[in-house]
Amino acid sequence: xxxxxxxxxxxxxxxxxxxxxxxxxxxxxxxxxxxxxxxxxxxxxxxxxxxxxxxxxxxxxxxxxxxxxxxxxxxxxxxxxxxxxxxxxxxxxxxxxxxxxxxxxxxxxxxxxxxxxxxxxxxxxxxxxxxxxxxxxxxxxxxxxxxxxxxxx
Numbered sequence: 001x002x003x004x005x006x007x008x009x010x011x012x013x014x015x016x017x018x019x020x021x022x023x024x025x026x027x028x029x030x031x032x033x034x035x036x037x038x039x040x041x042x043x044x045x046x047x048x049x050x051x052x053x054x055x056x057x058x059x060x061x062x063x064x065x066x067x068x069x070x071x072x073x074x075x076x077x078x079x080x081x082x083x084x085x086x087x088x089x090x091x092x093x094x095x096x097x098x099x100x101x102x103x104x105x106x107x108x109x110x111x112x113x114x115x116x117x118x119x120x121x122x123x124x125x126x127x128x129x130x131x132x133x134x135x136x137x138x139x140x141x142x143x144x145x146x147x148x149x150x151x152x153x
Contacts, residue, residue, distance in 0.1 A: 075111035082115065083122060091123040091135035091144070099139045112140035120147020 078101055086094045095116070102112045116139055123132040123144075129152040136145040 113143040116143035117147035120144040121151035124151035
């Protein structure tokens with residue numbers, strides 16, 4: 001059996017200064033990249049609206065919600081947006097926004113009736129049948145009114 005004539009250059013367990021710097025970078029650099037990437041993502045306006053509101057680093061959980069919305073179907077995003085708006089505004093305003101959304105994006109027209117029906121059911125729970133029905137209008141046929149009726153029955 002022949003032994004190698006090449007001398008071993010390993011300096012033991014400690015290593016030289018370059019080895020220590022490399023090991024330190026190997027530990028610190030990934031942590032730095034993850035933190036800077038996370039902070040950068042939280043400062044991006046993911047909503048697509050021109051408002052200049054920025055997320056704070058403490059809003060990372062709501063950024064996760066926005067990321068989930070981005071991967072969902074447009075009609076689901078619109079329905080959830082309008083349902084949230086219904087908590088703050090009257091159903092007439094929300095129905096106007098539904099009509100504007102459908103006019104601006106005709107591919108949503110086939111989902112308009114289902115969205116209006118869901119809004120009608122939610123409005124009935126919030127306002128009661130009489131008051132909710134007073135907001136009914138011919139958006140997506142009579143789906144809002146039928147939603148109010150279905151929730152009341």
